[in-house]
Amino acid sequence: MTSRRVRHHVLSALALLVVATATAGTVYVQGQAHAGARSPASARPSVTAPPGGEASVEPSVEPVAQPTAVDRQALLADALTGVDVPEGVRLSVAVLDVASGESAGYGEAAFDTASIVKVDVLVSLLLRAQDEGRRLTSAERQYATAMIENSDNDSASALWRTIGQAEGLDAANKRLGLVATEGGDGMLWGLTRTTAADQLTLLTRVFGEDSALSAASQAYVQELMERIAEGQQWGVSAAADGSAWALKNGWLPRSTTGLWDVNSIGRVSADGSVYLVAVLSDGNATQAAGIDLVEAAAKAAVGVFAEAA
Structure with missing residues (x-):
């Protein structure tokens, strides 16, 4: 096999790997971010992707002040x-x-x-x-x-x-x-x-x-x-x-x-x-x-x- 044909097969394999990765996780995260306006840094969701699993979004929620009860x-x-x-x-x-x-x-x-x-x-x-x-x-x-x-x-x-x-x-x-x-x-x-x-x-x-x-x-x-x-x-x-x-x-x-x-x-x-x-x-x-x-x-x-x- 010539070096040009080897290079062609390697590039094809890399392209398939990128497409598979995007399908497995990246599209889901982008879909979540698209749902609303851009969040400030303190409120941006963190993304985790466990081995072999799908990426998940864990939004950072600020505590809401509760009204003080009257004694x-x-x-x-x-x-x-x-x-x-x-x-x-x-x-x-x-x-x-x-x-x-x-x-x-x-x-x-x-x-x-x-x-x-x-x-x-x-x-x-x-x-x-x-x-x-x-x-x-x-x-x-x-x-x-x-x-x-x-x-x-x-x-x-x-x-x-x-x-x-x-x-x-x-x-x-x-x-x-x-x-x-x-x-x-x-x-x-x-x-x-x-x-x-x-x-x-x-x-x-x-x-x-x-x-x-x-x-x-x-x-x-x-x-x-x-x-x-x-x-x-x-x-x-x-x-x-x-x-x-x-x-x-x-x-x-x-x-x-x-x-x-x-x-x-x-x-x-x-x-x-x-x-x-x-x-x-x-x-x-x-x-x-x-x-x-x-x-x-x-x-x-x-x-x-x-x-x-």
Whole structure:
């Protein structure tokens, strides 16, 4: 074979090798680069080709900054430092932003309910009526109206007996998801023990979608809580815009100390948002002092969400 023919065969073989190599890998990489605009050096893909395998592209991805979560719990604790809590007074607060589902709480202690338990009594009565497939009787409705709107104690005692006193309340609360509430002994419904967190749970069952209560039962409780007697329209309602509230208050002077339990629970609308709020306190020197404390705490709790929105 002449040297010219040898040179021709060598060149042909080299040409075939180049074509094969391009088919195996280079075309794939070029196709990837063609998909977008030319990247800066820091964002160019790196190309690796393992022995016997196809080249792959591994783009360099810059980390994306995540939004900082708002610590509502810390904000609530900080906001309450601006509330004047006299020495010897205990305070606990829980608040829920209905739209976002975010909540915050301050304090975990249990308190006597005083008359805020009347909402729980009515809810227990409605659950019992639902289970029995009936509406409330005319007498039960009269008692319920007086118990919630006017905080009538005799009406509360009548319905307390109807639901089976503490045993009936505790059974209903188990269904409702209240885990730290215990009914008062005998006819002492006002000495039922509860926490702010449990009262917030109760409010979600009255005003929220996830509830053992029927829609009709929820609407009934809400309607009564929106018609509180004029002299009792204090408490968490102080955090609302105008009359956009539904509430129940409780107040109880302790015979052994002369100090007052003052509590308030309910729903308020403020700055276009809706909040569920529970404020519990005891050891207050007077009822008026307790009301001032509860209202200041409710405003601070709602402000935590309104200002950080």
